[in-house]
Amino acid sequence: MFWYDHDPGGWGWFTxxxxxxxxxxxxxxxxxxxxxxxxxxDGSGAMSAPAPRxxxxxxxxxxxxxxxxxDENAYRRGLTVxxxxxxDPGPDGR
Numbered sequence: 001m002f003w004y005d006h007d008p009g010g011w012g013w014f015t016x017x018x019x020x021x022x023x024x025x026x027x028x029x030x031x032x033x034x035x036x037x038x039x040x041x042d043g044s045g046a047m048s049a050p051a052p053r054x055x056x057x058x059x060x061x062x063x064x065x066x067x068x069x070x071d072e073n074a075y076r077r078g079l080t081v082x083x084x085x086x087x088d089p090g091p092d093g094r
Contacts, residue, residue, distance in 0.1 A: 057082050 055063070061082065065075040 058079065061070070061075060061078045064070050065072075070078070
């Protein structure tokens, strides 16, 4: 019943040692590759940061108005054009 006297012998120890090293090597390699695939900086992974949003034309217009590049009349005319209102504000913005 106990053919090998509970002792795998010299080659058995060697085979088990190599097998255990290969097992843990494959397991660790798989874990590292999975982690790298999920945390890619190019946006294809699940843990990547969202892409920065581009400002809308209205936001750009408001920024230019806030910096003083546009006066109030030009800002209001720009908003009217961007929002697509049919009424033309006229040359003085009214």
